[in-house]
Amino acid sequence: MRKISIILGLIFAVLAVILSVLPLYKLSFIPAILALAFGLLAFLKSKKNQEPTHVIQVVFLITIIALALATYKSIFSVKEVGDTKELKQLEQQRQEEAKEELEDLIIID
């Protein structure tokens, strides 16, 4: 049980760190909470059986890094659109083409 909890905790902690650096950083809160839960479970088991807790500390450390990064990005990152120069040129080009195509159009209501 202790070993499984540590393994799962490590997996979720690593997943949380990976997600926290990606644009979908908000999703990292889910594996981070799971990592903390498994870490806590493993920690309690270790305390009870008087076994070492070094790996569990690593799980907590990675999770805290992921949570800190995701929280920072949630608060401070501003959503703005990227470079739309090409799209604007394309819009202009298509509009000119459309004007030529519709030149002979007669609307009958």
Place this chain on the structure above:
Amino acid sequence: MKFKLTLIVALVAFSFSQAQDNKAFKAGEKLTFAASYNMSGILTDIAEVKMETSEMKTSSATLLHLKCTATTYSDFDSYFKIRDLYESYVNPRTVTPYLYNREINEGGYYKFVKYKYNHKANLVESLIRKKTNKTKTGFWDQNNNVKINGNTRDIVSTIYKIRTLDINKAPIGASDSFTVLFDNKMTKISFTLLAKETINTAIGKKECYKLAISVAGNNFLKGNNANLLWLTADDNKIPVYAKFKIAVGSGELKIKSATGLKN
């Protein structure tokens, strides 16, 4: 007499798609939305969607240019860049389309679709252009003539057409359907008025018509009554909020700003 009267009332009430004049929007309208992806209740803003209208004059006619663009936010650009353009040139009064362009650039995938409508012959001259390594130009063109029925529209003009309907006269539960030409295939899209409710939006607290959208024979949009659209219950009928369910998770479209409104 009573039966006849009931029949007339029912006909008026149930069909809110009769040929209405456009009283909902004019040239110069600009609506901006944020598109988000929802997974396990966590919303992530992915792209900005803009819906703009402008006037286009030719030597013989004045048309309304309806333009929708989708652009991913800069942090997504390095992973999955989207630069989509959907536009339709329509009759300003009846929103009947004459020309439709769809140019999509999604994570390296490119496609250009052009429809030129011939309403007299009920035909659409269609051009589908894709990227290929097999031709010198780097593009592969497919030209077709597609037979349509009288009320067939493209996706852009359909969205705007819904805004011109007299939804205020329709009872809860009333539905209507539109035939939309998409990728040279005619698709039936149905709208059902589910309720009238007040929601909070970025442009204020708005009383809205809640519409359910269903697409016949489509696997992209999932679920029953899971694809919803909220239109303001005023003369502008602005789409302020939309919810749609896809294969993994769901998506949302929320209004950020609205300018140049007609009413």
